[in-house]
Amino acid sequence: xxxxxxLRTSETRFLQLQNQAEVELEDAIISLRRARIxxxxxxxxxxxxxxxxxxxxxxxxxxISTPFFVMQYQSYLAQAxxxxxxxxxxxxxxxxxxxxxxxxxxxxxxxxFAEAYQGQIQKSSxxxxxxxxxx
Numbered sequence: 098x099x100x101x102x103x104l105r106t107s108e109t110r111f112l113q114l115q116n117q118a119e120v121e122l123e124d125a126i127i128s129l130r131r132a133r134i135x136x137x138x139x140x141x142x143x144x145x146x147x148x149x150x151x152x153x154x155x156x157x158x159x160x161i162s163t164p165f166f167v168m169q170y171q172s173y174l175a176q177a178x179x180x181x182x183x184x185x186x187x188x189x190x191x192x193x194x195x196x197x198x199x200x201x202x203x204x205x206x207x208x209x210f211a212e213a214y215q216g217q218i219q220k221s222s223x224x225x226x227x228x229x230x231x232x
Contacts, residue, residue, distance in 0.1 A: 118198075125195040132184070132191040139184040143177040150174050 150170040156162035196202045203210055212218050 121198050125191070125198045129188075129191040129195050132188040136181070136184040136188045139177070139181040143174070143181045146170070146174040146177040 150167070150173070153162055153167050153170045157164065157167050193202070196205050203213060208218065
């Protein structure tokens with residue numbers, strides 16, 4: 098009777114852990130997709146702000162605008178760049194979270210489990226930081 102109870106308890110715990118892993122994976126994938134879309138939108142917004150600034154500078158050169166408006170568009174561009182940088186950071190955080198859920202963090206960073214376990218890393222483990230989010 099006691100063995101049967103232990104078996105059922107273990108089976109229940111296994112199913113709970115399996116469900117938790119599935120939920121974490123789904124959450125990580127959704128977060129990564131949202132972060133990528135947000136980053137892409139931020140890049141487009143920054144490009145549009147740059148174009149607006151260029152147009153306003155041309156208007157100033159033509160004498161139909163004022164330095165105030167150019168400075169205002171420069172401010173908008175600075176804000177768009179800041180938003181893009183935050184979105185890029187959020188993407189890399191989401192990517193790292195997915196790597197963690199998949200158990201791939203060591204491999205992606207060039208660390209072999211056996212070396213890490215022994216405490217003797219043979220090569221530098223500093224990963225190359227990609228400049229753009231990967232698809």
